[in-house]
Amino acid sequence: MNAVLTEQQQSELFDRGQFRAELTLSSTAIPAYKKCLKQAETTMNQWFDEGVPIQALVRGRAWLIDQVLSLAWEHLFGGRDDIALLAVGGYGRGELHPFSDIDILILLLQDDPEPYRENIEQFLTLLWDINLQVGSSVRSVEECARQASTDLTIITNLMESRTITGPEPLRSRMMSLISTDKMWPSQTYLQAKYEEQRSRHRKFNQTEYNLEPNIKSSPGGLRDLHMLGWITRRHYGTDQPEDLVKVDFLTETEYDMLLRSRDFLWQVRWGLHRLSGRAEDRLLFDYQRGLAAHFGYHDTNGTLAIEQFMQKYFRAVMILGELKDLLLQHFDDEMLSSDKEEDIIPLNERFQVRNNYIEVINDQVFSDYPPAILELFVLMTRNPFILGPRATTIRLLRTHRNLIDDTFRNDPEVNQLFIELMRAPYALTANLRRMVRYGILGSYLPEFRRIIGQMQHDLFHIYTVDAHTLLLIKHLRRFNYQESEEPFPVACEAKRRINRPELLYIAGLYHDIAKGRGGDHSELGAEDALAFGQRHGLSEADGALIAWLVRNHLVMSMTAQRKDLSDPETINHFAQLVGDRRHLDYLYCLTVADINATNPTLWNGWRASLLRQLYRETSRALLRGLENPIDKHELIAETQHIAREFLRENSVNDTAVQTLWDTLGDDYFLRHTPEEIAWHASGILHHGDSDTPLVLIRETTERHFEGGTAVFIYAKDSSNLFAATAAALDQQNLSIHDARIITSSGGFSLDTFIVLESNGSPIGDNPGRIERLCNRLSKILSNPDSFQDIIHRRTPRQLKHFSKAPEVIISNDMLNNRTVVEVYATDRPGLLAMMGKTFSELDIRIQNSKIATLGEKVEDVFFITDQSGNAISDQDLCSRLKQTLCMRLQDYANQDALGQ
Numbered sequence: 021m022n023a024v025l026t027e028q029q030q031s032e033l034f035d036r037g038q039f040r041a042e043l044t045l046s047s048t049a050i051p052a053y054k055k056c057l058k059q060a061e062t063t064m065n066q067w068f069d070e071g072v073p074i075q076a077l078v079r080g081r082a083w084l085i086d087q088v089l090s091l092a093w094e095h096l097f098g099g100r101d102d103i104a105l106l107a108v109g110g111y112g113r114g115e116l117h118p119f120s121d122i123d124i125l126i127l128l129l130q131d132d133p134e135p136y137r138e139n140i141e142q143f144l145t146l147l148w149d150i151n152l153q154v155g156s157s158v159r160s161v162e163e164c165a166r167q168a169s170t171d172l173t174i175i176t177n178l179m180e181s182r183t184i185t186g187p188e189p190l191r192s193r194m195m196s197l198i199s200t201d202k203m204w205p206s207q208t209y210l211q212a213k214y215e216e217q218r219s220r221h222r223k224f225n226q227t228e229y230n231l232e233p234n235i236k237s238s239p240g241g242l243r244d245l246h247m248l249g250w251i252t253r254r255h256y257g258t259d260q261p262e263d264l265v266k267v268d269f270l271t272e273t274e275y276d277m278l279l280r281s282r283d284f285l286w287q288v289r290w291g292l293h294r295l296s297g298r299a300e301d302r303l304l305f306d307y308q309r310g311l312a313a314h315f316g317y318h319d320t321n322g323t324l325a326i327e328q329f330m331q332k333y334f335r336a337v338m339i340l341g342e343l344k345d346l347l348l349q350h351f352d353d354e355m356l357s358s359d360k361e362e363d364i365i366p367l368n369e370r371f372q373v374r375n376n377y378i379e380v381i382n383d384q385v386f387s388d389y390p391p392a393i394l395e396l397f398v399l400m401t402r403n404p405f406i407l408g409p410r411a412t413t414i415r416l417l418r419t420h421r422n423l424i425d426d427t428f429r430n431d432p433e434v435n436q437l438f439i440e441l442m443r444a445p446y447a448l449t450a451n452l453r454r455m456v457r458y459g460i461l462g463s464y465l466p467e468f469r470r471i472i473g474q475m476q477h478d479l480f481h482i483y484t485v486d487a488h489t490l491l492l493i494k495h496l497r498r499f500n501y502q503e504s505e506e507p508f509p510v511a512c513e514a515k516r517r518i519n520r521p522e523l524l525y526i527a528g529l530y531h532d533i534a535k536g537r538g539g540d541h542s543e544l545g546a547e548d549a550l551a552f553g554q555r556h557g558l559s560e561a562d563g564a565l566i567a568w569l570v571r572n573h574l575v576m577s578m579t580a581q582r583k584d585l586s587d588p589e590t591i592n593h594f595a596q597l598v599g600d601r602r603h604l605d606y607l608y609c610l611t612v613a614d615i616n617a618t619n620p621t622l623w624n625g626w627r628a629s630l631l632r633q634l635y636r637e638t639s640r641a642l643l644r645g646l647e648n649p650i651d652k653h654e655l656i657a658e659t660q661h662i663a664r665e666f667l668r669e670n671s672v673n674d675t676a677v678q679t680l681w682d683t684l685g686d687d688y689f690l691r692h693t694p695e696e697i698a699w700h701a702s703g704i705l706h707h708g709d710s711d712t713p714l715v716l717i718r719e720t721t722e723r724h725f726e727g728g729t730a731v732f733i734y735a736k737d738s739s740n741l742f743a744a745t746a747a748a749l750d751q752q753n754l755s756i757h758d759a760r761i762i763t764s765s766g767g768f769s770l771d772t773f774i775v776l777e778s779n780g781s782p783i784g785d786n787p788g789r790i791e792r793l794c795n796r797l798s799k800i801l802s803n804p805d806s807f808q809d810i811i812h813r814r815t816p817r818q819l820k821h822f823s824k825a826p827e828v829i830i831s832n833d834m835l836n837n838r839t840v841v842e843v844y845a846t847d848r849p850g851l852l853a854m855m856g857k858t859f860s861e862l863d864i865r866i867q868n869s870k871i872a873t874l875g876e877k878v879e880d881v882f883f884i885t886d887q888s889g890n891a892i893s894d895q896d897l898c899s900r901l902k903q904t905l906c907m908r909l910q911d912y913a914n915q916d917a918l919g920q
Contacts, residue, residue, distance in 0.1 A: 023073035025080040033060050033080060034087045043091075053088065053150040060084050061118065065294060069314075074286045081116040082107070085152070089124070090185045092146055096139045097186065102129035103136055104186025109155075112180035113249070117289050119299035121155050122147075125181060127190050128160040153299070161190060165197035168204075172212050175204050179253050206255040210351055213247055231475070231482045233333070235289050236301040240337030242285055244344050245278075251351055269350045270343075271415070278343050281336040287315075288333060303333070308477075322538050326477050334473035334484050342418075342457045349377075349411035367399055379410040386420035390428055393417065393460060394437040397451045401444030408454070417458050424463035435556040438464070442522040442529075449494040456486060467533050467548050474536050480875030482619045485535045493528045495613035496521075510632050511612045514605040523562055524606055526552065527569035528613065546571035568603065569610055576611040580630040581872045582842075582881050585637065586691040586760075588650040589835060594634065595641035604642065608635050619875065624780035626728035626757045629721060656686055662694035667701060676705050683764040691760045691868065692772070696730070700770060704734050711736065713801040715794045719782050720774060728757060728774040729783040731793075735801050737769040742866050743856030744804035745773060748797055750850060753778045759869040814849070822846050822876040826909035828902045832891045833883070838867055839892040841882040843905065846913035847873055852880070854912065858904055862897065863887055 025033065034056065042052045064077055086107070093105050109123035110116065126140060133140070140158060147154045159167070168175040178198055183191045200206055221239045236242045252258060256267065261278055264270040270278070291314055292300050295307045303311075312329035319325050365373040370385045370392050372378070378400060385392050396417070400406045409417070428434055444451070455461035462469030471485035483491065498504045499515035518524060530552065534544035546567040553563025575597065583590045598604045611631065616623045641650060660681070667677055680701055689697065699718065707714040713735035721727030733745060742761060749756055758774035776782060783789055826845040833840050843855065852871065859866055859882070868883040886892050 023076040023079075025076050025083065029067075029072075029076070029080070030083065033063055034084050036087060036091070039091070049092075049146065050149050053092075053146075056088065057150060057152075064118075068290055068294070074283050074290060077290060078115050078117060078286055081118070081120075082111060082114045085111070085116060085122055086184050088150075088152075089147075092143060093185050096143055097136075101187045102190075103127065104188070104190045105184045106181045106186075106191055107184050108177040108181045110180075110246075112177070112182050114182070117286070117299075118293040119153065119297075120293075121299065122152055123155040123177065124157075124184075125164075125178075126156065126158045127164070127186075127194065128158065129190060131160045131163060133158050133160075161194045161197065164194050165203075168198045172204075172209075172216065175209075176250055179250065200254060204254070206251070209254045210251050213251060214348075217244070217247055232302055232304050233337075234302050235285055235292065235333075238337070240341040240344070242282070242289070245282055245285075245340060248344060248347050251348075255351070255354070264347070269347060274343055274346070277339055281339045281343075284332070284336045285340075303330075323474075323536055324477050327475055327536075330475045330477075331473040331484075334475065338457065338473060342459075345457065346411055346414050346418075349408070349414060353377075353411060367403070371396065371399055373403070373406055374410065376405055376407045377410040378406050378408070379413045380416060383416060386416055386423065390420075390423045391431065391434045391437055393420065393424065393428075394434055394441065394464070397455060397460075398437055398441050398444070400451050401441060401446050401448055404446045414458060417460065421459050421463050424460070429464060430555065432557065439522065439556055439558075442525050448497060448525065449490055452490055452493065456490070465529075465552075468529070470537075471533060471535055476535070480619060480622075480877065483617075485532050488617050489529060489532055492531070492610075492613045492617035493525050495616045496524055496528055496609060499609060499613075508612060510635055511609050514608050514635075517601075517605050518609065520562065523566055524569070524609060527566045527573070527606070527610060530566065530570050531573045531610065531614065542571050542574060565603070565606065569606055572597070572607060573610055573614060576607050576631065576634065577615060577627075580634045581627065582870050582879065584691075584836075584868055584870070584883060585630065585633055586687075586868075587836060588652055588655060588690075591634075591637045591641050592646075592649045595638045596646055598638060598642070599646075601639065601642055604635065604638055621780055622874070624728075624757075624776055625721075625782055626774055626776055629727045652686065652690065656689045659689050659692075659694050659697065663697040663701070666694060666698035670698075670702060672698075672702055672705060677701050680704060683766045683768075684762060684770070687867070688762045688770065691762070696732075696772070700732060700734070703732070704770075707734065713798050715797045715801075717783070717790050717794060719784070727782060728776050729754075731773040731775055731797070733769070733771045733773070733797065733801065735769055735771075737763050737767050738804045739860040739863070740804040740857065741769050741771065741801065743853045743860055744800055745771065745797065746856050747850065747853035748800045749773065749775055750853060752793060752796065754783075754793075755873065756852060756871050758871065759866070761866045761868060763865065823913040824877070826906050826913065828905045828909075830898050830902055832893075834891065836883075837885070837889075837891050839884050839898075841884055841901070841905075843878065843880045843882070843909070845878050845880075845909040847876055847878045848912040851878060851909070851912055854908055855880070855882070855905065858901070858908060859884065862901055862904070864892070864897075864901065865889070 039052065039056055042055070043049055060081075064081060068074075068077060089105060097103055097105075104127045106112070106125040106127050107114075107123070108125045110120055111123050116122065126136075126143075128136065144154065144156055164174075164178055168178055175198060178194065181191060181194075198204075200209075204212075220237055220243065223237075230238065234241060249261075252260075252264060256263065261270065261275055265272060265275050288303070288311060289301065291311050292303065292307055295310050300307070308326050308330065312325040315329055315332075317325035317328045320328075323331075363375050367373060367378070370381055370389065372381060378396065380386070380392075380396075396409065396413070400408070441451070442448070452461060455464075456472065462472055468486070471489070474485045475481070476485070481488065496515075499508060499511045505512050515521070527549065530545050530549040532541060532545065533548055534541040537544055549567045549570045550563055553566055558566075576594075579585075579590065579594050583594075585591070598607065608631070612623075612628075615627065644650065664674070664677065668674070692700070699716065703714060703716045713733060716730075716732040716734075718730055719727055720730050731745075731749070733741075735741060738744075742759070746756060746759075754775040754777065756773050756775055758772075760772045762770040764770065783793075824846050826843070828844075829842040831840050831842075832838075845851065856866065863886070865885050865887060866882055867885055870881040872879045884892065886894075892898055
């Protein structure tokens, strides 16, 4: 039952007699009201800390405001029978959190408010003066009916109204005028609320699982609970969940689950309001740590306190979502479908479809034949006209999920059904989501149960592990659709060649299944995947493929983003890992889906082009044969030949081109395409011998969905050139994703930076932006030593909550005679320019760099040499470089860091 304040607690919160006495002694009412409210706030927050039931606090605050408003109303309208004060909305339900809006309706008998205007203004002014956040409206009974007939929000508010003070017959008259026989019949109301919910959920990408969810409006939040109350009230005349038990819409167990989940969300919302000091319903990073501490969570070796708290939150909203689905299906059957002609389609001896919803033939189906639990979902993926299970069948599923034990899990018939499910022609992701929500998937795969609601406290993984996993499978399925051809041409091409897509989906299901256990989740997940294959009767080769994909699911993206793809050795090594085109196709599809399902902002044009390049180059290497790797000199000769043909087409002097190329080393021709080389040569030769830096900008590809913007700089070599360029681009809100630095024997630097706008897109066809950028860069690079004066960007709010100790790893690549510096740090504005300046101060040359920003983390790789162009052999210099970078990176991370 819902707890309420005791009489003793009510008297502690508000003593009407004492308050009247203080009003009598005071020259003005405002201080007395403020004192009363302040004392009550202190008392209730103390009770919250002491663990007083949250229902009592939420109801108690509404009771307190009732007392205050009643007294304020009394001396202005006492005794009148033609005006009343009503609570509406959440306040009308008797639910108020510390900073909830206090919505009131001043209800008049007559349409003309003029006789009451002065007193109403005095009343509302008093409420604002005592700092109550009041939302008010003044309407007559008839006006309420007129407006409610056309406005869904108004009818909903009025349905929840209750009289605070004044004549109750006024509200009764209004309620009779807005009853279902006069307006908004329950079928119409339910349909309108369905549409309203869909629109609201779309704002949150249809998922409960976001890094900073809105506890009120996100899917599975309190607003969904309110919706159930509104529909219940409209159809049954009550919004009390216990009344749904009486009409068999909820069982006692479900009712208890609903209350416990609601109470947890109420506790979180109360804590949010208290921490923020305002009506804050977003569960921001700013408050998650404090709430985790309040609820008693502590960091462990496996998970942070904040992750444990958020997992409880996500599981609470999942339970509410499950019960909401159940009840809405009940309402659909009861209201929207009750007058439809029954259309029943038998499927087999256990299931039939009634008006497009699947149901069991009788209540003993699952107990008599437990494999039917999975058969239900298989049937839904084979018949696209099925919209979902009926409410009675959902309840039977939930009731019988205890049948899913080790005997069930090891039943070959059940195992075969699960494999059939993964071969689904339709709606695989939708039915996997249903299985998660109904508790079936977590029961069948206990290893999956552990990741349900599990979050990672960073800006990279914006969904819980289970939500990310199902979204990944959804992306894999999308590679079958024609509308995916343009944004994902290579993935669609590779997917068409995959003849066993179910193996890819199973790998997707297991790729992150070992997150949060400690250790390497790829290795642990591969072990789970092997066990799955053996239990489900897969061939040894199919099981090995799934395990290989899980073990290596991060390798392709790491190679594309962190390795030098211009180095044939990188391609050869990756080709040896992959082994054949089949493994390459599977891994490429899994990688693209994984990136897109992790964070929508991660999949940008440049990342797409890197993966496409790695895929194409690896395909070529496999075609040549692993025993016949690509030779560097052969590749350089081919590149120069094609570039020369481009230049001849544009009438560029052959001798001048050769003179320029003679000043450039082999690395230049390995790191650039023939098109880029021709572009550079043409620009440099037209630029002449001017001391002014040359800046050229163009897109890296004709494709709208792939590539970035290439910024090419030709200037006299300077130690601060890289740092100054990085600072200038950062100040222009451009992010650098790749940098190729070449120094000619004539003392000129040929630098190419691949940049993207802050939203992840290339600059595109924007002549004005390009001209301003060229002018800005030319000006700064004319005096690169002044770059430190132009970094002025503020740290974004979310980044301020992260400050990890940096890690710098230095190793030598003797094959290419260069040193590799790997940097792992917390992102901050100006970080790349600072690192460039550090290299400059130590007389170190940057030859190449791969820049990756993953949420709040940067994972950058620099390929460096000494001033002679050789790998750095001086151990003291390497130690000094590492120490200096770590110190400065930590200083940057500590800037604005909060909550650490």
